[in-house]
Amino acid sequence: MKHTVRLIIFISLIPFFDLSLKAFGIYAGLGANPVETIIHTTGVWGLRVLIVVLLLAPLGYFSGLELFRQFPKPLGLVAFFYSLMHFLSYAIIDQSGDIKIIIVDIIETPYLIVGWGGFLCLFFVGIASHKRLQTWFNKNRSTISGIVYTSAVLAVWHYFWQAKTVEIEAVIYIFTICVLIVWRLKVSMVKN
């Protein structure tokens, strides 16, 4: 079981390794706009992993496999890792680490406010999942999962909003997240 979890974590980090190798020019470059490539890749993988995290609940529910209960925490941390890389590459590389400029840019760019909100949600969950807070974390599981769903909504909104036109990929993610939320609400209503 532990090995399976490790393997999945490793697989989920492959896009990050790929990006790092490209950044050092090992087998290909990052294209004409390397900054954009890094920001986009880390961001979109953060969202994809987050959606996988949300998918784990119905998968575990319908299959009854204990295995799926092992993943949410480590994969959630991977999603947080990608979104942290996403934010840091924006702040440090794209905006040259200038706090004043970053604040003005976030205020002027509505989709950045939304993305920032999603990032804060994940950041909060990341801290709450620390070992020392385990009892508190376990007591407030439904709140925590609510925050994770919120971060997914904000992340996909951020992704959809930054594009110039409606992108199929964004539409697929929006649809998936909506279905997952509806399913989750139904299950919790049945429970109560």
Next chain:
Amino acid sequence: MPFLIKNEKKIKSSEITPEKTYLNRRTLIKSLGILSAYTPVSSVLAENDKINQASLTFEKNSKFSTTETVNSFEEITTYNNFYEFGVGKSDPYRYSRNFKPKPWTVSVTGEAENTGTFAYEDIVASNQLEERIYRLRCVEAWSMVVPWVGISLMDFIKKLKPNSKAKYVVFESVFRPNEMPGQKRRILDWPYVEGLTIDEAMHPLAFLAVGLYGRELTNQNGAPLRLVVPWKYGFKSIKSIVNISFEEQQPKTTWNLAAPNEYGFFANVNPEVNHPRWSQARERRIGSGLFGAKQPTLMFNGYADEVSGLYRNLDLRKNF
């Protein structure tokens, strides 16, 4: 006396890929199917693409050219917005191979004396080709410096003799969904339409490009004939033009129809008027590297001295 002859670049004949081998490689890459979508863009392939384009005879127009560092052929031909071939930046490079820019005709309609259909060769051969190195500023806040080859739009329009009713010049791109995979979906209202006021079109800076880096335009850059309006956001510079029409009314242009509050008819580069969703104050110059800082965007993309007179009586905030 061999040492008297000085070659700028020494290329051994053994280093040149024979055309057949090169074409075989291409076919191999293509036949890999799905994998080809992940073919990394390489400078070797870009260099081959460059050699494949026919070279042009032209004069350098230094009066209208910037002295800033020019972007590489690879950058200019692998990072494009040309939604007819897909919305991704490298889609035009990857999916424009089946497009056939020749033979080509442009039809001229509307309020002008010399309307009709013109062959590409008539448009280009009857004019002196010149090279102009222009800045290009995309509405997405990135920029490049491109060495275009082409003809002055003003010279071309003069030959068409528009009448006094011609207030606007409307351009239309080709519609060929079988050769342009992006057109199979209605991401935008095809065919792509753009327009200029007659005064803008008659401005000496407005340019009809047929080439790039001294060679004919690559498909992904708008072959065989495209507009270049350096003081406006890139989406105004319509590619692969098949129709030019002189009209009395302001045309409905593609991006303006797609999002009227985001993309205006004028679309002049203006650091003071933000896009509703992002700032236009700064831009990322392609090629500035991983840690290159963004640079401030200039009014009218740095062409304010030349073009601000066109907009003296216009509220640029309202007419964005």
